[in-house]
Amino acid sequence: MHTRRGWFAGVALGLGLLALSCERKSAAPVGTGGASTSTGGPAPKPFLIGVSQSNLGEPYRVQMNADLAREAKAHPELSLVFKDAQNDSLRQRAQVEELVSQGVQLLIISPKEGAPLTAPVAAVYDQGMPVIVLDRRVEGDRFSVFIGPDNRRIGQAAGKWAVSALAGKGKLVELEGLMTSSPARERHDGFWEGVQREQNPGIEVLFSADTQWLEPNARREMESALAAHPHIDLVFAHNDPGAHGAYLAAKAAGREQEMKFIGIDALPQEGVQYVRDGWLDVTFAYSTCAKEAIDTALALRDQRPVPKEIIVGTRRFEAGNVAQGGVPIEGL
């Protein structure tokens, strides 16, 4: 019994050490400036920024961290400390407090949820530390700046594109993200606002299904749509992996030429490449806002005035403009 317990403790210790080493790795400062904040040496004065990320399970958020690190590299005095809350609001709250006690001078947070993180963010802000809220909002106004893309407007742009591509008439399939998440709902609502159904009664939804953002689910649902409907003009997927699953299903049925595919997100290694490959007709960028975040951080450090809210525009990627990095959409 003793040895068994010993084994178990050993295994537990090993796992714990492993977890610790991972944690340390992800919390390592990026950039050339040291993590120390006390030295008031000659210019450039080091400036430590804490980044609290809600999770690193979504490629979008991994990309956001990578973009932040890349943007910060251009400013050698900036040093970033990353924390991953693993989709847990309470853990994120604790990590915000950790960052403050680590001596960061500015907080960038992409909160898991608005309500539970409003108070911790406000507490940091009330101490006089600038706080940039990225991508998802917190409640109230006790933060410095909110920076984010607008899912509803991206949906509207996709809806307008669909109407013009179909010349106002056609049968479409909508492959939704997780409909209990706000991005999916906003993309859905925005899309149908963009379509303006009263003025375009010829646009007909044949089939819609919740794919939970997952490609295998999108492929499965698309197979059902293909089986139940002999003709489909357009597939609107709430994310590019969903469009990819739909495309694979259509291709397996030999019907991929019959329809157009719309995606959203335009991550450089996903949607943009799909457009480049020629099968994805259009995708709309959901920006990681990293450039705006770092620019704003510098402005806050230098105590320059910044707006309370920055909505980052979207870019449209089509075959004709993908080589030039897409085109910005007017009014967004």
Next chain:
Amino acid sequence: MSEPLALRRPRVALRAGQRALLPLLGILLLGAIFNANGAFFRWQTHAALLREVSVYGILACGMTVVIVSGGIDLAVGSLLGLCAVSFALLTLPLGLPAALALVAVLALGAAAGALAGFLIARLQLPPFIVTLALLVFARGLAKQLSGGQKVSTYLQGADGQFSRLAVPELYSQLDARVLGGNLSVVTLVFAACAGLSWVVLQRQRVGRYLYALGGNAQAARLSGVPVRATLCFAYAFSGFCAAVAGICQAAQELQGDPETGAGYELDAIAMVVLGGTRLSGGSGGIGWTVIGVLTLGYLQKVLSLNAFSSELRLMLTGVILVLALLFQRKSTPS
């Protein structure tokens, strides 16, 4: 209770299987009624269904072997993800020959399973906890290996530009259809795994050991069943199946997604139980698991064809699962 059951095993398994057929028939009948403009009567719908259930089915094959032995394997979904990422990493950015990567990933799956089996058999830790630990660990490792991103056919160079990697033919071969486009290759892989499981359970000595162990572990031990080796084998087999499923998943998605397969273990367990295999072990078999796979698959297909909302789908799936199990138990001779 367990001893007479163990003695009458073949007959009980047969009854369980016959009962397992009834929910499947009921769902097929529902499909025929709610046929979505006749889509249910076209072979392509069924071919698509057979492709969709294959990855789950392959997991269920390994799961059956573990459950027969009286255990449970919660790690299969995560192992699937780890193996999909490993296979994509080895073949795409590293450019290893597909055959070599295939062998390496199958070995990885089997080794991870064997490790779980070792902890369970040798250190007598509960299977639920050991495989739960492996579930968490394998998912973490998959994310670590992939850097949190999907391992895709596009590789970013130092200049930030993306280049397209050559995709080994094995990917398209696995995602192809044969017999005039009427059957997916992954369905054949599922059939092969089911066949292999049948041979293991019914035609090999280790199969008899597994049933004996699941029926009455103490009696099995006393009658000379090599308990540790048998348990190690069961989990290694399940890990092997998870690796096969992971490779099929990567081939079908054309990428290694570190998040893929999350929650699949629960579907696999539900499929095994719907087939009439008892969670307490010692009974059931692979044939009935195949029926369980089809039952859950057809249920999802009928709901999907008719474009039920996801909320309704979840609730209906729950209700129908309970009804199917109740139905099985009701006709159990007391």
